[in-house]
Amino acid sequence: MADGDRQALRAVYERTAAKLFGVCLRILDNREEAEDVLQDVYLTVWNRADSFDPARASPITWLATIARNRAIDRRRQLGPRIFDRPVDGAVDVADETPDALALLHRSDDARRLAECLDGLDGRTRVMIVTAFYGGDTYNELAETAGVPLGTMKSLIRRGLMRLKECLSS
Incomplete structure (x- = not known):
């Protein structure tokens, strides 16, 4: 991806989009906002792929950190106006892959x-x-x-x- 390979981006997206969407949705509790943040995450990853350092983190940890930070930034930007509902329902986002913490334990x-x-x-x-x-x-x-x-x-x-x-x- 760091070399501008769109197929590499596609492969990363296919393997990680559900997990990263879950991270965004859990933090934002708003599907539309989570989708927007997820798009921003992949744009960031595309533009900064050359800054990935495998010595510092695994790819999924790096991606999840970007998604988490972007979602928190968006939540702060939006303020309390769309967060009237509790986020408990976000736990049920369908994703059978292990979360970032489970991957770390491996x-x-x-x-x-x-x-x-x-x-x-x-x-x-x-x-x-x-x-x-x-x-x-x-x-x-x-x-x-x-x-x-x-x-x-x-x-x-x-x-x-x-x-x-x-x-x-």
């Missing part, structure tokens, strides 16, 4: 990450996993936990620093 890096995550206190681990794999924003996490936004940001930042230290040892 590799040695995933094993190390899981071990390091297990080394965190329960609250910090849950907040980090919910933020990075569930798509919740800092504001949503703080509200759910009943803590100030700054406290939540600090909790996650300290947790990520401990994860980085654990993974680098």
Whole structure:
């Protein structure tokens, strides 16, 4: 894809569109917005394919991260106006392929990450996993936990620093 091969883009799209659409829909809870974000994700991937670094992440993790970030950006841009309904229904999006977290567990890096995550206190681990794999924003996490936004940001930042230290040892 980095060489401009449209067939490569098609292959990536066919293998990942359902999963990435699920990520977008879960965060946005609006089919039209999720479809728009998904299109933006593939445009970004097409334009930035040469920046993919397999040493940093697997392809699906890289794609899911882009989708998650774009969906969160769109949700923030739109504000609360289209998010009146709970997002519980998004869990039922039909997709039989493993999610990003399940794919991570299949590799040695995933094993190390899981071990390091297990080394965190329960609250910090849950907040980090919910933020990075569930798509919740800092504001949503703080509200759910009943803590100030700054406290939540600090909790996650300290947790990520401990994860980085654990993974680098």
